[in-house]
Amino acid sequence: MPERPLTPTSHLILGLVDTLGPCTVYDMKQLVNISIGMFWSFPHSQLYSEPARLVDDGLLSEHQEQTGRRRRILKLTRAGRKALNEWRQSPTDVKTELRDEGLLQLFFADPADTDAIVALAEARRKFHEDRVSMLKDIQNEVKDKAESTKLRTMELGFLFEKSAARFWADVAKNPPGPE
Amino acid sequence: MPERPLTPTSHLILGLVDTLGPCTVYDMKQLVNISIGMFWSFPHSQLYSEPARLVDDGLLSEHQEQTGRRRRILKLTRAGRKALNEWRQSPTDVKTELRDEGLLQLFFADPADTDAIVALAEARRKFHEDRVSMLKDIQNEVKDKAESTKLRTMELGFLFEKSAARFWADVAKNPPGPE
DNA sequence: GGGTACATGTAATCAGTTACATGATTTA
DNA sequence: TAAATCATGTAACTGATTACATGTACCC
Numbered sequence: 001m002p003e004r005p006l007t008p009t010s011h012l013i014l015g016l017v018d019t020l021g022p023c024t025v026y027d028m029k030q031l032v033n034i035s036i037g038m039f040w041s042f043p044h045s046q047l048y049s050e051p052a053r054l055v056d057d058g059l060l061s062e063h064q065e066q067t068g069r070r071r072r073i074l075k076l077t078r079a080g081r082k083a084l085n086e087w088r089q090s091p092t093d094v095k096t097e098l099r100d101e102g103l104l105q106l107f108f109a110d111p112a113d114t115d116a117i118v119a120l121a122e123a124r125r126k127f128h129e130d131r132v133s134m135l136k137d138i139q140n141e142v143k144d145k146a147e148s149t150k151l152r153t154m155e156l157g158f159l160f161e162k163s164a165a166r167f168w169a170d171v172a173k174n175p176p177g178p179e
Numbered sequence: 180m181p182e183r184p185l186t187p188t189s190h191l192i193l194g195l196v197d198t199l200g201p202c203t204v205y206d207m208k209q210l211v212n213i214s215i216g217m218f219w220s221f222p223h224s225q226l227y228s229e230p231a232r233l234v235d236d237g238l239l240s241e242h243q244e245q246t247g248r249r250r251r252i253l254k255l256t257r258a259g260r261k262a263l264n265e266w267r268q269s270p271t272d273v274k275t276e277l278r279d280e281g282l283l284q285l286f287f288a289d290p291a292d293t294d295a296i297v298a299l300a301e302a303r304r305k306f307h308e309d310r311v312s313m314l315k316d317i318q319n320e321v322k323d324k325a326e327s328t329k330l331r332t333m334e335l336g337f338l339f340e341k342s343a344a345r346f347w348a349d350v351a352k353n354p355p356g357p358e
Numbered sequence: 359g360g361g362t363a364c365a366t367g368t369a370a371t372c373a374g375t376t377a378c379a380t381g382a383t384t385t386a
Numbered sequence: 387t388a389a390a391t392c393a394t395g396t397a398a399c400t401g402a403t404t405a406c407a408t409g410t411a412c413c414c
Contacts, residue, residue, distance in 0.1 A: 024393090024394085025393095025394075025395085026392090026393060026394070029393095044394090044395090045395085045396085045397095048394080048395065048396080049396095070394090071393085071394070072394090072395095
């Protein structure tokens with residue numbers, strides 16, 4: 001059995017099952033939606049397909065209900081917990097992916113077309129400001145329940161959205177021009 | 180011919196060919212490496228496969244050298260320029276993907292294991308600080324040659340790396356703990 | 359003239375994404 | 387009890403990633 005290299009998605013699932021205890025995919029989806037999923041999209045089909053692989057790998061066990069919705073309950077196996085803990089002890093050296101199509105548009109904007117640049121900047125500023133307030137709402141709702149590490153994680157996202165909003169406001173006010 | 184929806188990678192290629200004029204994939208790779216590719220990874224095989232699709236779509240034309248390395252020279256077609264300009268006029272409403280495995284590790288860190296958290300934070304702080312200085316070097320080198328829009332784009336990346344470095348320094352100094 | 363790094367691609371795998379489909383619960 | 391929404395999945399596609407492969411130019 002040449003073991004499959006685990007992806008970030010694998011570790012996400014392992015971490016979620018550890019956080020939630022035995023749980024369904026839907027439970028995981030709920031948690032992802034209001035936390036890490038705010039910054040890193042994990043479509044729900046991934047949350048189904050990856051556990052299936054992890055069961056094959058022996059890192060999760062699954063138990064299907066015999067009644068009602070026949071949901072699958074997922075649990076960490078001993079090997080799964082071991083894999084999770086090893087990952088926890090090895091800080092990654094992978095660079096952050098900052099994939100922003102708005103930035104791509106700025107990169108390829110025509111410096112002579114100031115109107116387009118300002119329109120882009122205004123749209124993105126508003127976008128990031130809306131996200132700042134969404135994040136505030138979420139934070140208020142979870143701040144008493146969530147673990148300290150999870151709250152802390154949300155902070156970097158928060159910082160990013162705020163500097164992005166400021167950045168685009170500045171671009172709108174003082175757009176790059178020709179020459 | 181139902182036209183294929185263009186991806187960010189498609190627009191990247193179209194934009195690069197517009198910026199560089201008729202060029203090879205390698206020319207594009209060089210530019211990507213010192214700019215947008217610092218934040219959004221585009222493996223070079225993508226820079227080969229996507230132009231092939233765009234040629235199929237009629238958005239690029241290609242002309243292979245008959246001698247030497249038989250490189251392929253790529254050019255925007257009229258339809259390609261039209262597609263690029265339409266994209267330029269339509270600010271995206273797609274959210275920024277901030278994919279950071281270090282953050283994932285913080286999210287799933289054990290609040291009781293302060294040592295692991297501090298080690299993670301130190302590693303990531305150093306990582307982002309190194310990137311800040313890489314970016315400074317690049318900026319110094321290109322600041323007289325590059326277009327204003329392209330320089331401006333790099334700034335958000337720069338801001339991000341700086342706040343990430345600060346964030347992790349703070350986590351190291353004042354790590355989230357149990358209870 | 360042999361080694362090394364640059365340049366140019368191809369192939370195969372696999373994960374990510376979108377779309378589809380439908381059953382179970384709640385609410386009007 | 388019908389409509390709406392929540393919940394739970396599957397399937398097909400295709401793009402992203404990794405690995406492989408080889409040619410060309412330059413340097414020692």
